[in-house]
Amino acid sequence: MTSYRRDKTDGASWFFTLALDDRRSRLLVENVDLLRSAFRYTQQRHPWHIDAIVILPDHPHAICTLPEGDANYALRWRLIKTEFSRALPKAEAVSSSRQAKGERGIWQRRYWEHRIRDDLDFTRHVDYIHFNPCKHGHASRVADWRWSSFHRYVRAGLLAEVWGGGSMDGVEAGK
Helix, strand or coil: CCCCCCCCCCCCEEEEECCECCCCCCHHHHCHHHHHHHHHHHHHHCCCEEEEEEECCCCEEEEEECCCCCCCHHHHHHHHHHHHHHHCCCCCCCCHHHHHCCCCCCECCCCEEEECCCHHHHHHHHHHHHHHHHHCCCCCCHHHCCCECHHHHHHCCCCCCCCCCCCCCCCCCCC
16 A cells, blocks of 8 residues: 655645546536535534635635644545545446445545645635636636635635736735
8 A cells, every 4th residue: 555745734824726526517506515614524523614615616725724733634624525525426437446445436535635735825816716717727716716715815805806807927925
């Protein structure tokens, strides 16, 4: 079995990318209420702060901060993926490898994580998250994508609604 070396810094902030097994799928936005329910389920059992998030049709990006003394983000993502998958009807193709392990064929097994190093790293990753729907051609303006913490940032006065109007050239946080 492969052993991954993961940073286990207690109470840190992390950038995550998870992906569906079928990257052409629109499963996440078509079932966003089930995904929200999976997040709530997990949050009630293992709280953490979701600093920024975007839900795209086939993958979410998020920055999450764990409580002091806690570095178990893997547990949280496992619960979110499991709860979301359980709520869906079994319609996906499942490989024999996954069948043998009792797995569904919805999510890719792995995910990307990156520990946020400083304020600049945090800001750059928040910008990346919020601009991602434009990058992938899902929206021409950041404000047009509904499934994003961008709207929370606008309400809090941290970003202007016109931020990220359609091109990353010259985009600066808060402008």
